[in-house]
Amino acid sequence: MRSRCFAWRKMMNRTELFALVKKNYQVEPDYPWRDTNAVLRHRDTKKWFGVVLSVEGEKIGLADQDVLDLLNIKCDPILIGSLITQEGFFPAYHMNKENWISILLSEESEEIFNQQIENLLDLSYELTIEKKKTKKTNAKKKKVE
Numbered sequence: 001m002r003s004r005c006f007a008w009r010k011m012m013n014r015t016e017l018f019a020l021v022k023k024n025y026q027v028e029p030d031y032p033w034r035d036t037n038a039v040l041r042h043r044d045t046k047k048w049f050g051v052v053l054s055v056e057g058e059k060i061g062l063a064d065q066d067v068l069d070l071l072n073i074k075c076d077p078i079l080i081g082s083l084i085t086q087e088g089f090f091p092a093y094h095m096n097k098e099n100w101i102s103i104l105l106s107e108e109s110e111e112i113f114n115q116q117i118e119n120l121l122d123l124s125y126e127l128t129i130e131k132k133k134t135k136k137t138n139a140k141k142k143k144v145e
Contacts (some may be wrong), residue, residue, distance in 0.1 A: 016114075039051050045077075049124045052072075053069070053072065053093060054067050054070075055067065060104075069104075069105040072094070072124045073121060075124065077099060080099075080101050089101060089102075101120075
């Protein structure tokens with residue numbers, strides 16, 4: 001089990017995260033389960049690009065049973081392998097572990113780690129944008145039919 005020793009790295013809390021999401025993507029958190037767990041969705045397609053979950057530390061491999069906030073985001077599978085070796089990053093909780101990653105949120109903030117969260121959130125947003133079909137793709141389909 002991982003120990004919970006993040007004294008050297010202070011992390012963004014959910015309030016700061018929601019303010020960032022509102023500023024950057026004009027998105028408010030959605031609470032589909034009517035509890036503290038929140039979904040971050042694209043405004044037009046409603047596709048998820050993030051999920052904030054309250055989870056007991058032991059469920060993500062920490063030694064304690066405190067309830068912690070996690071941010072699940074979609075990520076490039078190549079990045080996931082290196083990110084989960086760093087403090088504050090975990091294999092995705094309740095999501096596809098090949099394409100999603102969990103990030104521990106906390107009450108304090110440190111600029112370097114928060115910038116990393118912001119960059120990964122941008123990546124998740126981009127990875128979950130609905131792809132537009134090109135004319136070339138549509139032309140190929142017409143030939144097949």
